[in-house]
Amino acid sequence: MWIPVDEDWRFKDEDMVEQRVSEGRFTEEQATAIRALGEQIGTRLDRGERWWDEQWASFEPDPAWRAPAFPGGWEEVPPTRAPPPSAYRLLPS
Numbered sequence: 001m002w003i004p005v006d007e008d009w010r011f012k013d014e015d016m017v018e019q020r021v022s023e024g025r026f027t028e029e030q031a032t033a034i035r036a037l038g039e040q041i042g043t044r045l046d047r048g049e050r051w052w053d054e055q056w057a058s059f060e061p062d063p064a065w066r067a068p069a070f071p072g073g074w075e076e077v078p079p080t081r082a083p084p085p086s087a088y089r090l091l092p093s
Helices: 014-023 028-046 054-058
Strands: none
Touching (some): 014 028
């Protein structure tokens, strides 16, 4: 999900869920759980609920920070399976 400060939230990379199912990285059950959680979060956002500190909306990283370098061979690490559907739970209200 993309939740910008002054715009409506939206799902992103929805097409990737089906691709991950076809690759065997998600099961259909996991994909269903992911979508259901997204809908639950979207419903809460539509109601104006926020469960994070609003100060994050104005966070800016220190310009002196530099992105770390990837270790050698990072692109060759095999993908891991997604967690089971029971792991996709709505945050407590």
